[in-house]
Structure formats: C-alpha cells, structure tokens
Amino acid sequence: MKPWLISLPTIAACIWFAPAAHAVLKTGDPAPKIQVSAWAQGDEVKEFEGDKVYIVEFWATWCGPCVASIPHINDIQKKYKDKGLVVIGQNLGEDKKTVTDFIKQMGGKMGYRVTVDDKSDGGWMGKHWLTAAGQNGIPCAFVVNKKGSIAYIGHPMSLKEEVLEKLLGEPSTKSSAEPAAPAEDAAPSAKATELATRAKAEIAAGKLAEAEATIAQLQEALPAKFGYIGGLAQLDLLIAQKQPGDAVELSKLLCEDYAKQPAVVAEVAAHLVAQQDPAASLKAAAEKIATPLAATAGPAQANASATLARIASLK
Numbered sequence: 544m545k546p547w548l549i550s551l552p553t554i555a556a557c558i559w560f561a562p563a564a565h566a567v568l569k570t571g572d573p574a575p576k577i578q579v580s581a582w583a584q585g586d587e588v589k590e591f592e593g594d595k596v597y598i599v600e601f602w603a604t605w606c607g608p609c610v611a612s613i614p615h616i617n618d619i620q621k622k623y624k625d626k627g628l629v630v631i632g633q634n635l636g637e638d639k640k641t642v643t644d645f646i647k648q649m650g651g652k653m654g655y656r657v658t659v660d661d662k663s664d665g666g667w668m669g670k671h672w673l674t675a676a677g678q679n680g681i682p683c684a685f686v687v688n689k690k691g692s693i694a695y696i697g698h699p700m701s702l703k704e705e706v707l708e709k710l711l712g713e714p715s716t717k718s719s720a721e722p723a724a725p726a727e728d729a730a731p732s733a734k735a736t737e738l739a740t741r742a743k744a745e746i747a748a749g750k751l752a753e754a755e756a757t758i759a760q761l762q763e764a765l766p767a768k769f770g771y772i773g774g775l776a777q778l779d780l781l782i783a784q785k786q787p788g789d790a791v792e793l794s795k796l797l798c799e800d801y802a803k804q805p806a807v808v809a810e811v812a813a814h815l816v817a818q819q820d821p822a823a824s825l826k827a828a829a830e831k832i833a834t835p836l837a838a839t840a841g842p843a844q845a846n847a848s849a850t851l852a853r854i855a856s857l858k
Contacts, residue, residue: 568671568672568675568676568677568693568696569676569693569696569804569806570693570694570695570696571692571693572692572693573691573692573693574591574597574599574685574687574691574692574693575671575672575675576590577589577590577599577631577658577668578661578663578667578668578671579633579658579659579660579661579667579668580639580659580660580661580662581639581658581659582656582657582658582659583634583639583642583643583646583657583658583659584643584646584653584655584656584657585631585655585656585657586656588629588631588656591687591691593689593690593691593715593716594627594689594715594716595627595628595629595689596627596628596629596686596687596688596689596694596707596710596711597628597629597630597631597686597687598616598619598620598628598629598630598631598684598685598686598687598699598702599631599633599672599684599685599687600612600616600630600631600632600633600682600683600684600685600699601633601635601668601669601672601673601678601681601682601683601684601685602632602633602634602635602681602682603634603635603636603637603681604634604637604641604642604645605637606681606682608681608682609681609682612682612698612699612700613632613649613652613653614652615699615700616630616632616655616684616699617652617653617654617655619702619704619707620654620655621654622704623707623708623711626711627711628707628711629656630655630656631655631656631657631658632653632655632656632657632658633658633660633668633672634657634658634659634660635660635666635668635669635673635681636660636666636669637659638659639659642657642659672685676696676806677806677807677809677810677843677846678696678806678845678846679813679845679846679849680698680845680846680848680849681845682698682699682700683696683697683698683699683845684696684697684698684699684702686702686706686707686710688710688713689710689713689714689715689716690716691716694706694710695840697840697844697845698840698844698845698848701840701844702840703840734764735761735764735765735769735772738757738758738760738761738764739761739772739776741757742754742757742758742761742776742779742780743776743779745757746779746780746783749783751780751783751784754776754780754783755780758773758776758777758780761773761776762777771797771800771801771804771807771810774793774796774797774800775797775810775811775814777793778790778793778794778797778811778814778815779814779817779818781793782814782815782818782821782825783818787821787822787824787825788824790815790825791815791824791825791828794811794812794814794815794828794829794832795828797811798811798832805836805839805843806843806846808832808836808843809832809833809836809843809846809847809850810846811832812828812829812830812832812833812836812846812847812850813829813833813846813849813850813853815828815829815832816829816850816853816854816857820857821857826854826857829850829854830851830854832847833847833848833850833851833854834847834851837850837851
C-alpha cells in the first residue's frame with residue numbers, strides 16, 4: 544500500500560498519511576542512511592561526515608506550508624554553510640521532473656541540495672525517516688549532529704538557530720559517522736505489519752468481528768516495545784463499534800503508558816478523530832491530548848497540529 548496525501552493549506556503543516564506510522568526513530572538515535580533515487584540539485588551525500596551537521600527536511604511541491612518554509616531554510620543554509628551545515632531538501636512522492644521544474648521556478652530561493660525519494664517500500668526515505676519517527680505531517684526537519692545522531696525532529700520553522708549554533712560548535716568526530724541501516728528490531732515483524740494492515744482494512748470495510756480476531760493475533764505477534772500498535776488498533780475497533788466511552792478510557796491508558804513517547808501519544812489523538820463523524824467525546828479527548836503537544840517543538844508537533852486542524856474542520 545502506498546502512502547496517500549492530503550494538503551491542508553490553512554495550517555502550518557500538510558498531512559502525510561502512511562499505512563503504519565510507528566514511532567521507533569527518535570532524538571538521540573543514530574540517523575538512518577540516505578537512500579534516494581536522484582539528486583535533483585547539489586552534490587550527492589553518500590554518508591554523514593563527522594565534521595558536519597545536516598538538516599534533512601521533508602517537503603513536497605503541493606504542500607503550501609512546505610513552500611512557505613523554503614526561503615527560511617535557504618537563509619539558514621546560506622548563513623551556516625561555511626560553518627559545516629549541509630541542508631538536504633527531501634522531496635516526498637514526486638518525480639524528478641516535477642522537482643527540478645519547481646527548483647527552477649524558485650530561482651535562487653532554493654539553493655540547497657534537493658533529492659527525490661527512492662520508490663522502494665512506497666518511498667524509502669519517507670518510510671525509514673518520517674514514518675519511523677511517527678511523523679504524519681510535512682514540512683518536517685531532522686537535524687543530524689556530528690556523531691551521526693538525530694538531534695531534532697520537528698517543523699523547520701520551530702528549529703532555533705541557537706540549537707544549530709550549539710551543534711556546529713561541537714568538536715568534530717575523527718571518522719565519518721556511520722549511518723544506521725534499518726535493524727531487524729527497528730520495526731515490527733512482517734507478520735505484525737501484515738496483521739495491522741489487515742485489521743485496518745477490516746475495520747474500514749465494517750468487518751468488525753474479523754478485525755477483532757485479527758487484532759488478537761496482532762497483539763500476540765508484537766514484541767513489548769511495539770505494544771502500542773495493538774492498542775491503537777483496539778482503539779480503532781472500539782470507535783468503529785460505536786463505543787466512544789470505552790475508546791476514551793483506552794486512550795487515557797495509552798497516554799499514561801506511553802507518556803514518555805510523545806509521538807505515540809500524538810498518534811492516539813489522531814486515531815480518536817480519524818474515522819468519519821467522530822463523537823463529541825472523542826473530539827474533546829483528542830483535543831485535550833493534542834493541544835499541549837502542538838505547542839511543543841518536539842517530534843509530535845506536526846501530527847498534533849494536524850489533529851487539531853482535523854477537529855476544527857469537524858466543528
């Protein structure tokens with residue numbers, strides 16, 4: 544299944560929906576490698592070098608907030624490029640011609656490196672960076688420090704220059720930072736992913752009894768670190784079964800259990816209002832969860848902001 548896209552020009556982010564947004568990539572983790580189909584502009588970056596700081600910013604030509612962020616990102620690149628900053632504009636879901644035509648239209652306002660995503664896995668960079676970090680919204684920037692670790696995940700307009708200056712001032716590592724290849728335990732098993740996808744499809748088709756059985760299998764197939772995936776599937780089922788009270792109670796439990804993982808908490812809020820015509824209690828619960836997250840500069844900000852926009856559109 545390929546990701547599907549919705550543009551919401553009235554908010555500060557556009558929603559990038561992927562079939563399974565599991566937040567397993569977070570600040571402090573080694574950055575995944577860069578795997579793209581083409582470099583539309585600028586020199587290729589084969590690996591993260593230990594004397595540089597990188598911004599990998601996910602965007603698309605159709606996303607108004609992404610386009611609005613480009614001049615700011617360009618200014619940042621100009622200001623800090625001689626100090627070791629490398630900016631990579633990682634396009635999502637579009638072909639090279641679309642991207643290069645857009646760069647030409649921007650003139651000198653987009654002077655940094657730009658890449659086109661590898662089409663494998665429905666978009667390799669989108670899956671192993673954006674989706675892995677639980678991010679459903681673009682623009683979204685990742686900052687990679689001189690050790691090759693993720694130092695920031697969030698909206699590029701929320702990235703403070705003081706943060707970049709601090710990272711650029713850190714000592715250089717002697718050897719190039721090793722990009723992290725996706726480890727086997729960095730994502731749920733193929734079986735669990737298939738079960739999660741099947742449960743989602745069964746719920747969408749109204750096959751709730753089948754979905755309940757599939758979710759039971761899913762919960763057995765998931766290791767403890769991915770238990771929230773089963774919880775989110777159960778939440779979807781309760782909402783489809785018209786049990787908003789139970790759904791709200793489950794959402795509270797999930798938020799308590801994963802309080803230290805804001806990207807998961809943001810997903811709980813998103814799931815509460817994902818189905819058509821959510822009950823008032825679901826909207827209220829989602830708003831309560833998403834509001835504080837949307838005010839932060841953390842990895843859950845874009846998703847939480849998109850959820851609040853969804854709630855506003857339902858009023």
